[in-house]
Each structure stands twice: as C-alpha cells, then as structure tokens.
Amino acid sequence: MELANKKVLITGGSAGIGKAIIEELLTHGVEEIAVMGRTGEKLDALEEQFSSVTFLKIQGDVSQLDDVKNAAKMVKEEWGALDILINNAGVVSAGFLEEISDDDVISQVNINVTGLILLTKHLLPLLKESSEGALINVSSGLGYIAMPFYSVYAATKAAVKHFSEAMRRELYKYPIHVMTVYPTATDTEMMKTANVDGKMDSPTQVAKASIKGLVNKEIEVILGGQQRKDQIEENFQNPLDVDEKVEGQFKSLLKRTEQHRSM
Numbered sequence: 001m002e003l004a005n006k007k008v009l010i011t012g013g014s015a016g017i018g019k020a021i022i023e024e025l026l027t028h029g030v031e032e033i034a035v036m037g038r039t040g041e042k043l044d045a046l047e048e049q050f051s052s053v054t055f056l057k058i059q060g061d062v063s064q065l066d067d068v069k070n071a072a073k074m075v076k077e078e079w080g081a082l083d084i085l086i087n088n089a090g091v092v093s094a095g096f097l098e099e100i101s102d103d104d105v106i107s108q109v110n111i112n113v114t115g116l117i118l119l120t121k122h123l124l125p126l127l128k129e130s131s132e133g134a135l136i137n138v139s140s141g142l143g144y145i146a147m148p149f150y151s152v153y154a155a156t157k158a159a160v161k162h163f164s165e166a167m168r169r170e171l172y173k174y175p176i177h178v179m180t181v182y183p184t185a186t187d188t189e190m191m192k193t194a195n196v197d198g199k200m201d202s203p204t205q206v207a208k209a210s211i212k213g214l215v216n217k218e219i220e221v222i223l224g225g226q227q228r229k230d231q232i233e234e235n236f237q238n239p240l241d242v243d244e245k246v247e248g249q250f251k252s253l254l255k256r257t258e259q260h261r262s263m
C-alpha cells in the first residue's frame with residue numbers, strides 16, 4: 001500500500017504508540033493527520049513537535065457518542081475524505097475482577113471497544129470512498145492470550161480482534177485493508193504503573209512494525225517475535241498446559257500487575 005498523501009485519522013495519537021505511529025507515517029509521506037484525544041494541550045504539543053504536518057485536532061473522548069459523531073463531522077467538513085483510520089486509543093485497569101471498580105470496568109469496555117466500533121461505524125462512509133484505504137485496530141498480546149488480573153482488558157482486546165476479523169470479511173468488496181496490531185509490553189505512559197521486570201518494546205518498534213505491516217498489507221502484526229507466535233499456538237492447541245504454567249507464575253504476575261492502571 002502506498003501511504004504518501006493519504007489522509008489519516010488516529011485516536012490516541014498524542015502519546016505513546018500512537019505518537020510513534022505519526023512519526024513513522026511522516027517518513028512515508030503522510031502530511032494530513034487528524035488526531036483524536038481527550039487532552040487539548042497534548043494535541044497542541046503535536047503541532048509544535050511535527051511542524052510539517054497539517055493536523056486536524058479533534059479534542060474528544062472516543063467513549064462519548066457525541067464526541068465520536070463530532071469527530072466524523074469534523075473530518076467530513078474539513079477534508080471530505082478519509083483514507084486510513086487507526087483506532088489506537090486504549091486504557092487499562094488491572095487487578096482481581098472483584099477489586100476493579102465498576103467505573104473502570106465500564107470505561108475500559110466503552111473506550112477500548114464501544115468507542116472504537118462507533119468511530120469506525122461513523123467514518124466508514126468516508127473510508128468506503130477511498131480508492132485505497134485502511135482500517136487499523138490496535139489490540140494487545142492479551143487479546144490473543146488472556147492472563148489473570150487482566151480479565152476486563154483482555155476481554156476488550158479480544159473483542160477488537162474479532163471486530164477486525166468481521167470487518168475484514170464484511171468489507172471485502174471495498175479497497176479497505178483491515179489490519180490488527182498486537183503489541184506486547186511497550187514502554188509508554190500506560191505501563192508506568194506496571195511492575196515489568198524484563199525489557200519492553202519501544203513505541204517506535206511497535207510503530208515501525210505496524211506501518212511495515214500496513215505497507216505489506218498484512219492482516220495481523222504480532223509483536224514479541226517467534227516466541228510470542230509459539231505461545232499463541234500453544235494457547236490455541238493446549239490451553240490447559242498454559243493454565244498450568246500461569247498457575248506457577250500467579251504470585252509474580254499479581255505483584256507485577258496489582259498497581260497497573262492507566263485510565
């Protein structure tokens with residue numbers, strides 16, 4: 001896929017993986033980028049950092065239907081077109097299910113899933129008019145292999161996986177490439193409260209793999225190398241073996257995740 005001069009909307013482009021994706025898009029000749037995020041100052045900071053880009057700043061919360069509708073309206077009015085939608089915004093709140101607040105359960109589902117689906121729905125008419133478009137959804141390694149303490153987050157990311165698959169099959173008549181990205185632990189603000197012991201990927205690594213996957217029209221970009229792909233296969237073929245391994249790691253997993261919250 002050729003990316004130069006494509007019009008792109010990315011949610012959560014003001015930080016972390018999303019911001020690194022913007023940086024990577026620039027190297028492929030993208031010049032018009034709409035960014036949706038809740039914090040106005042973070043969107044303003046993007047303009048200072050990437051002065052060559054024409055940004056369409058959309059301050060809003062993907063979990064709010066009015067904000068989603070407003071985002072679609074702004075893109076339609078300002079550009080009248082959209083080639084690539086990158087659903088990247090996401091939040092996490094980990095812990096034993098009974099200890100995750102009701103608000104955090106609702107927000108994770110509304111931001112990670114409902115908002116993503118509604119934004120896609122409201123932008124599809126424009127995407128369908130593109131001569132070569134793409135829909136990219138950012139899931140997580142936990143969308144493939146669920147782990148204790150991430151019951152809600154993993155459920156939302158598995159939903160993203162299936163949403164992508166359904167849309168890929170639903171849109172087969174259109175030149176819209178659908179791709180899902182599965183990052184593993186990545187060094188962003190989201191991971192500040194997770195007690196990760198090993199080395200994390202950098203947001204740039206994830207962004208480079210994602211954009212390479214898009215250019216090559218891959219349907220999935222799975223971070224974490226062959227080891228991760230083997231784990232996914234094992235989890236599919238022998239889930240009870242994985243249960244046993246996870247049981248052995250239960251205490252250390254709890255220690256790593258008990259403070260993990262980024263909402």
Ligand SMILES: NC(=O)c1ccc[n+]([C@@H]2O[C@H](COP(=O)([O-])OP(=O)(O)OC[C@H]3O[C@@H](n4cnc5c(N)ncnc54)[C@H](OP(=O)(O)O)[C@@H]3O)[C@@H](O)[C@H]2O)c1
Pocket residue numbers: 011012013014015016017018036037038039040042060061062063088089090091111138139140141182183184185186187188189190191262263
């Ligand atoms: N970091 C990891 O280890 C990791 C691993 C697997 C998957 N992922 C996934 O990768 C994606 C990006 O994560 P990240 O680590 O880059 O996160 P991050 O550093 O926390 O950045 C999140 C971005 O999303 C925006 N955002 C959050 N909630 C939003 C909402 N309701 N509406 C609109 N924008 C919102 C934030 O801006 P505002 O706060 O201003 O809204 C920010 O720009 C997420 O979907 C995450 O689940 C991350």
